[in-house]
Amino acid sequence: MKKHALASLAAAGLIAAGLGTANADSNFSLSYFMGPAHPMNKAVFTPFAEKLAELSGGSLTVQQFPGGALNSAPPKQYSILRDGVADIAFALPGYTAQLFPKTNVVTVPTICPNAIECTEALIRAKDLIEGEYDAKLLAVWANAAPVLLTRDKQVKTLEDLKGMKVRVTSATDVPFMEALGASAVSQPVNVINQNLANGVIDAIAIGPSAIGSFKLHEPANFITVGPFGSGSAFVLLMNRGIYDALSDEEKGWIEEASGDWLSRSGGAGFQAAADRGMKLAADSGVEVFELPADEVARFEAALEAPLADFAAMEVGDAMAGDVISVMRGDAM
Helix, strand or coil: CCCHHHHHHHHHHCCCCCCCCCCCEEEEEECCCCCCCHHHEEEEHHHHHHHHHCCCCCCCEEEEEECCCCCHHHHHHHHHCCCCCCCCCEEHHHHHHHCCCCHHHHHCCCCCCHHHHHHHHHCCCCCHHHHCCEEEEEEEECCCEEEEEEEECCCCCCHCCCCCEEECCCHHHHHHHHHHEEEEEEHHHHHHHHHHHCCCCEEEEEECCHHHHCCCCCCCCCEEEEECCCCEEEEEHHHHHHHCCCCCCHHHHHHCCCCCHHHHHHHHHHHHHHHHHHHHHHHCCCCCEEECCHHHHHHHHHHHHHHHHCCCCCCCCCEHHHHHHHHHHHCC
């Protein structure tokens, strides 16, 4: 096993911060760009680490590198994992959608309405999507379907979106947002608060769990709830070389400490965070508007053509329509 974790700790100044001095022979570095108070630490990173230590009797441990200590750019987490900078990394497949087209099918409208159901959609499709990763897939989960946060005007009709510059999570989301009349741009989550505050973008389409995590209730004055997409995918990955070098017993511990239970914990964590985010926004004076049924029908009608076009596309070695069917559970 690589022995870079302790050296990286010293380089990052994290030992002084009280994050520990684990045995480099058995310690895995886990990189994520959010702070340690992010809901995914409690829902995914810490449960995985605790379970692995328990199963292995402390011979395999995990050292967290939060806040971008190993690399602060959210789109580069997969790269630093493959390059061996981190042993384990949290990543958002939507930031490099061209690499993970099947995984990102979960973002398209009508797949699923909340983090729990979107996570189940990903679990159903796990056999299809895990081959997209040059890494060991430890867990895959989703956040809740996006809401629309705006600063200057509230979106109450389809016409209100016309010409607005809307941040979306993934390039996969672009044709759907543009079918609604907006100009869609994909941006990393760590810049969107400032971009909305400064008017670089007019709106943010994102799962409501991000409201609290990235303080989006501060630049936003309005939230619209409507059919703006489904949940975005998140993954916890382990460097393939590190995993392959483990003994069969150690691999068994990794398998038991990860998998579907950990994925579902991530989904539940995101749903709870989404509920907290919406409450925080409302309590902070953000005006929340839920599109009425007749307006939802107009939005859905505008999405029919791009959905049909998307279903007919190839996503890696599969057809998007087939992946959609698996995620929805149509064949079950």
